[in-house]
């Protein structure tokens with residue numbers, strides 16, 4: 001036995017049971033936001049007593065060094081601490097929100113941002129990122145869609161791989177790398193009613209083919225940790241879900257790393273109603289949750305339970321003392337193995353120094369990447385010719401509460417970012433030979449109770465004391481003096497993110513009134529929407545001459561957006577999530593299966609839709625489909641062509657080619673998407689599944705071909721067995737291959753795939 005295994009076995013052999021339990025303790029440094037109950041004995045004392053394995057939320061190298069020195073010098077065995085942080089979409093330099101990064105449809109770019117974020121965080125002594133967040137979300141009410149790669153399992157799986165590669169690189173020990181932590185396992189993005197933390201009910205085939213797929217891909221890409229979700233899935237709180245954590249994640253997917261609890265979530269198992277403190281602590285441990293974030297219940301209860309065992313009839317929790325000791329040993333072994341794989345026993349700082357930490361943040365090359373990512377994540381929804389804007393000789397009236405705002409640009413979960421380092425949209429547009437006039441026009445929201453909740457992160461919204469009529473009048477007067485009006489409207493950054501659920505999916509009311517007044521001026525009107533979720537944008541897009549959904553794009557938002565609006569960058573982003581027509585239709589997604597009475601039906605009323613949601617739109621497909629986004633040029637796509645329409649045998653793959661032509665007057669990038677429909681199978685299959693993306697940059701008038709290879713594995717799905725488990729199968733026969741520039745407008749070809 002050598003390497004990590006031998007090292008860990010030797011170390012475990014020298015540790016007391018209490019020290020092993022100590023390795024499972026994960027506490028906050030106290031420098032970040034407390035999103036739940038915190039407190040307890042001073043962290044330094046606990047570390048010295050060997051009762052802490054990991055610390056998260058440090059905000060400087062000095063804090064890391066202070067705690068690490070205590071662990072190394074004052075604890076009996078001097079085992080180094082593991083430092084973690086929420087490096088969600090950047091660290092000091094913020095990149096666009098994950099929903100924006102996923103909307104770039106550019107996984108090389110996603111990987112670059114993760115690598116840059118890892119370098120900034122590792123330079124400060126951080127070892128593990130609590131990212132990527134991989135919760136598929138089909139319900140725009142759920143605020144954490146901001147942190148998610150959107151609605152589609154294939155895209156989310158590619159995003160997972162890119163993020164893991166970007167964080168961990170080929171060698172986890174190398175300087176500048178971080179351990180990735182896939183979260184929140186699993187189905188956390190499907191809470192009832194879109195309410196954060198609420199329970200999810202997901203059928204087995206959907207669970208494994210959709211919600212779990214990005215986790216499978218992330219583990220296969222080498223991710224060394226996973227965080228469990230706060231929620232209950234199909235009646236079992238995830239922190240006690242032994243079948244999915246021990247059984248599927250470790251047993252089937254082969255996760256070799258640690259499973260981290262979310263914030264006080266082990267203690268919260270009591271509120272879920274599955275037992276008292278002792279019972280839930282044992283359930284979490286046996287489920288395979290290694291690190292107890294904040295609750296301290298592993299520390300408090302396990303030493304005793306390891307002597308007594310537990311037999312609790314009410315909750316059905318039964319474990320012998322030996323079983324508990326073995327589970328503690330296994331969990332501590334995994335924590336120590338991760339520390340060893342990261343190289344912490346050779347260098348607990350992994351090369352980080354005070355000087356290095358001071359030089360790492362906000363380097364010009366990282367900012368340049370953030371600028372590129374900001375323009376690459378903004379989706380052009382409509383353009384009647386108002387964009388791109390001329391770079392000189394124009395007077396632009398830049399109006400809206402977010403037009404010259406610094407505090408919101410970074411977006412939610414930017415815990416180490418400095419809003420003061422952010423470039424505002426006014427600053428970005430003003431760096432041109434244009435005249436940029438700027439006014440707020442109205443307040444972002446009007447309800448003081450909402451203002452108060454948004455200001456959980458201080459300064460998110462600062463209400464202007466002026467009357468709204470006065471602010472609108474100022475904006476309208478400015479618009480009258482301008483050649484073009486750019487209205488920057490949307491949500492505050494804290495409208496989305498954790499506990500950022502909304503019942504309405506509209507632009508807040510004061511901004512709708514402002515927008516209507518600007519439309520009245522008759523000036524060319526460009527709407528730039530900032531949001532952390534797929535908002536209902538039909539009215540805005542119908543009234544504006546061009547509409548851009550820019551999400552929150554990070555430190556370089558102003559510059560990146562200016563690049564896009566001025567046409568220095570081409571719009572290449574495509575929606576990673578469908579935009580709803582109405583909040584009443586969520587949840588939905590582009591792959592939702594058809595019903596027995598599909599819309600539009602022959603029977604006037606008896607069809608799958610809404611009586612009060614009129615229009616030509618499919619009622620369950622949204623207003624703007626997944627994969628949608630315009631360029632400044634136009635593309636014509638031919639139907640997909642297959643090399644053979646008849647295939648036989650399990651080894652087969654088929655080459656699919658899609659002719660593309662740039663029919664516009666500018667160069668641009670076509671983002672061609674390949675979807676597959678399995679029209680007849682043993683169970684009802686999704687209406688379509690994304691299976692590939694091809695990006696083609698073409699000069700005006702140029703033609704090319706998007707090339708895809710579809711394998712038999714792409715046709716496989718999870719067939720539920722009677723016991724609730726699933727088997728991976730495929731059903732030979734007809735398959736429809738659809739190619740398009742979005743999930744709705746596709747042309748197809750059929751193949752017959754024989755057994």
Ligand code: NOJ
Nearest residue numbers: 035086130183262263498
């Ligand atoms: C709670 C969030 O759910 C999780 O994503 C985050 O990593 C932890 N808090 C730590 O901040």
